[in-house]
Amino acid sequence: MIRILLFLIFVGLIDWYAYQAFKTLFPSQVWIRAGFWAFSIAIYLFVAYSFMTFDRGAISPNFGRMASLLVLSLIPKLIVLAFLFGEDIIRFFTGIFQSVSGSREGDFLPDRRKFVSQTALALAAIPFLGILHGVLIGKYRYRVVRHTLEFDDLPQEFDGFTITQISDIHSGSFDNKEKLEYGVDLINQQGSDVILFTGDLVNNHAGEMEPWVETFKKLKAPMGKYSILGNHDYGDYMSWPSQEAKAANMQRLYQIQEELGFKLLRNENVQLRKPALSGAGGSEASIDLIGVENWGKGFAQHGDLAKATRNLSEKGFKILMSHDPSHFDEEVKKFSQFIHLTLSGHTHGMQFGIEIPGWIKWSPASLRYPKWAGLYEELGRYLHVNRGFGFLAFPGRVGIWPEITVLELRRKA
Template sequence: MVLTRILLFLIFLSLIDWYTYQAFKTAFPSQTWIKIGYWIFSFLVYSFIVYGFLTFSRENMNPNFGTMVSLMILSLVPKLIILTLLFGEDLLRFITGSFKAISGSRQGDFLPDRRKFISQTALVLSAIPFVGILHGVLIGKYRYRVMKHTLEFEDLPEEFDGFTITQISDIHSGSFDDKKKLEYGIDLINQQNSDVILFTGDLVNNHAGEMEPWVETFKKLHAPMGKYSILGNHDYGDYMYWPSQEAKAENLKRLFQVQEELGFKLLRNEHVKIRKEGASIDLIGVENWGKGFAQYGDLAKAAADLSAESFKILMSHDPSHFDEEVKKFAHHIHLTLSGHTHGMQFGIEIPGWIKWSPSSLRYPKWAGLYEEMGKFLHVNRGFGFLAFPGRVGIWPEITVLELKRKKG
């Protein structure tokens, strides 16, 4: 089965390379150096990808993995556009040739020649995602965007009218490669001057050591009423090879220490009260609970002994938790904050016009603000990046939520 899949994948790669070459061959019939250059480029890209796969290890997490993913996407996505257009042209050529053969008017070859215009158009269109992906790798992954929302609640304590939350999620510290740009993002968070900072999981990609170079940078985050965090699915080290369960447990213990060094109060299936002028709201934090992912979260335990009438904010890393448990939970949870999806770091968002990402095929609630059954869910698009070292159309997000008491 595995060999069959590999064989089919190789056939597919050969097909898209053959079609891409046809585009270059038709668009530049006399420029031999362009056609040779195409095959040299493809050979070098595939060689690096093969090298990356052969040297990849869950134990040492080859640092070339991100480069390998970038090259795969840079190479394949534009070629898929060329494949689509030229394959469509081939269908028309076949239909035209068949019609002429049936009618007896065929002269010369069965298939009409490829049209230079089609190949040129395919190459131009393929350049658009190529440039976009390149921008995403070089610039987009640090193109921080502040998203602001104002939410109104009838039962918000008056003392918390105007209370502000800055939410960040999915830091993935093991992916960072530019300290200056990261520091700009940290300064941007602090500039929001929110009452609290809430981090909704995935501090690292796989192990606690990834955060070591960035501890001093993230320690600069400040909020007058506290910084709180939860764990995401990547924080447990479940996607990395460990020599023993003891080593994995030690890593998680170190991650807890790092959270403390950063000044975050880590909530693990528990809650705290945030107090202001004699009033309070309940902040609940659960461990990761995701449909199709590890389900360490225990909402009932985290909300135990809470008053049914209190105002509640839940931090839960995976937004699927909202539909599966939270919105049907016995207590009314006013606001749930999640992350996890990253918006797949790829998509199109034009406010008021379009909002789409491949992430929407997996998660009905994948980015932004949702309201259902009188309960709000906000899904942060993520502060960092993972696997693909870039962002195309879905920029890293800093969310600011202002809570208001609904008037009369």
């Protein structure tokens, strides 16, 4: 109860400061000031309604709408708060100085400057428009990210081998079939040898994927499609009437993976094989593809890397699919067998941030995950963290766009 009260006080303070900017700029336009309060109160009533009707056993579109409206309302107001609160500190000390020096009579505090309110509202409009774009357009603004990686011990037969990685589909969030089909077509256009999906097919339960099975069945790759489970795939984030119901949901998820044409790797491995080059000796060459169940710091740890790599040759070239990038730092990079490349997702880049190649790369995700998006190298091992294909909770993406990754493997000359 105390937390709720503190939250209400904080939100009230934000709104009060934001209103001061409107009041300063529109002193005689009562309808504008009334519109500000009507907009804010309507959002808070909808948020309250969404929380009161929230059911962990069902999926409601209201939660996503609530998240988008709350973010759309609060973040611009926080910018106004920062400006006006800073100005109030200056006004306070200015008032003290004027009172002591006797240079001003009347009110203790100087009048609020119109310029500060104008500046605050102008800057607040930037995230407002950015968030609006993220909700309406950004969540389906797919981009292809390419990397070329070189290895001394890559089998010659796999020189030029291409991987398309997708991650975090979160099918329960989709609301536009046409945009989704465009994203699937874009994956196929890459023409990679193999497609690897690194977990979180759904938000909460297998039924979320049912409307999209035919769409994702269209994914094609000549050497196959492989997948792993993410933390959301286990159904741990909703209430089930019984453990039997939860287990049945898990079995249905496995079936859907098969219907999609994915080979689901659960703490196991497969070999990707190519005919040996002429004169190379032997009948074929291979690389090891390893898939572990979810293993994350602070999350359920179903992954068993030792089991997944059992019976593999120490000298084999290894690619690991592991949903959570924290697994790389906690276990993979120190593992007894050398794993050349790890593919992860999970973070979504928080679906919010700013990336300007060569200049800046930042997201709130960096506060939780040292390796939150893109390509990393440590101890001679590579990790790639995909920014995610879908979206979760907040139905938008601001500055961190949905990603299709294409990795080309090359043998060093």
